Amino acid sequence: MFSLEGRTALLTGGAGGLGRAMAAAFAEQGASVAVSDLRPGASTEIAGELAERYPAQAFAGVSMDVTDEASVTAGVAEATKAVGSPDIAVLAAGIGELQPIATMSFQQWRHMLAVHLDGTFLGIRHTVNPMIERGWGRVICFSSVASLQGVARQAHYAAGKGGVDALVRSFSREVAADGVTVNAIAPGYIESPLNELAPPGRIEALTESVPAGRFGYPSEIGALAAYLASDEAAYLTGQIISPNGGFKYCHHLGD
Template identity: 30%
Template sequence: MARVALVTGGTRGIGEAICKGLQAAGFTVAANYVGSDDRAKDFSERTGMRTWKWNVADHQATLDNVASIEAELGPVDVVVNNAGITRDGTLLKMTYEAWKEVMDVNLGGCFNTAKATFPGMRQRGWGRIVNIGSINGQAGQYGQVNYAAAKSGIHGFTKALAQEGAKFGVTVNAIAPGYIDTDMVAAVPADVLEKIVAKIPVGRLGHAEEIARAVVFLCSEDAGFVTGSTMSVNGGQHMY
């Protein structure tokens, strides 16, 4: 029977690429989303994967929806914490609400999904948790104290939880993407984007599928000796 993988923020961009990669690797994939129902419907029609709608910042909703997934598909053995938002602004202009929302979704979501799935993984003696961090959580970024703090927190969360899961066959790793050709990056003004690409040694933006391939490896049997690591996939922009 195929193992079940849950991907948060899974119906678009990097999340969709991860879902497709895991499905191709033989996993049964459940995709979480919180935005457009139409986009989620289109995703399911194109891929055949089921979707569940809830905000990963909501602890009880996460527990309830993971229970629903497990009742319908089976135990969740793989979690990819990809859901994330931005509410950019300098500290002087940033509201507390903008700070809290980013922390609750980007970092709190990792805690909530792990809380819902880690005990079962540990009990069954096998599990994979992959948290999507960011180059901006490693290097920082002007106007993103909330986002950079949350993503940096993910890297610390990963290392700590990896120590709890290691002897039970549960690995916990992070991936820190650089600038990827998603809708979010496409919205960046052309002149700004040109300056960003100029700082990437390989000379281009990354592709969502390149992040997905890294995730698939970390979720595989082959990665059983890899835990507590942060894999930088950024074209050499930040060597950490």
């Protein structure tokens, strides 16, 4: 079960903590993978490591800024040339920031929405048509518990993720009859560089708020993404799935 042999995946934000784990999980299941990121050196390094480990599959590192349509167009074209047209699009590019609305600049607001909401739209828009033509496709977006539960000082981040949730629910219905599924993973707190900028004490407070008693592992997100990308998940669409160790946002986090 869950084989991805013969499939091609394109990841945005692929050099991040979760992107790297998902690229590894897809490769393990037999897929060819294009790892795209704003940081091309890191994505090329990841692709190189996977190519060494899985010589029968194709891998490429691609430079892509998901807030810029020309960059997304060029990145998808480069990925397609290197590894083939994506059957699976994973839209995981993201940034984090703690900022109260009372002191947030319009530029901060716009950039957060650009990375998460525009970036998800552009990633979908530039990969989905060949999936529809082939009658098979998987779109995996990234939401967050910030959207599902609300987090103070992350209203811009949560708003972007809430937009992703609504996009997933509606768009999934447009392509459900074309063999294309569209879902979002809405993680709780997962060990990744995204959380490394947290102020002192926050990680400890967050960990105490997770009934499972720990942050999630990136490999756990990789396994879920591999399942969502598989043939076996064909009937699962329009869903926001939250691996979060039972986390429920608490006030005592200092927010």
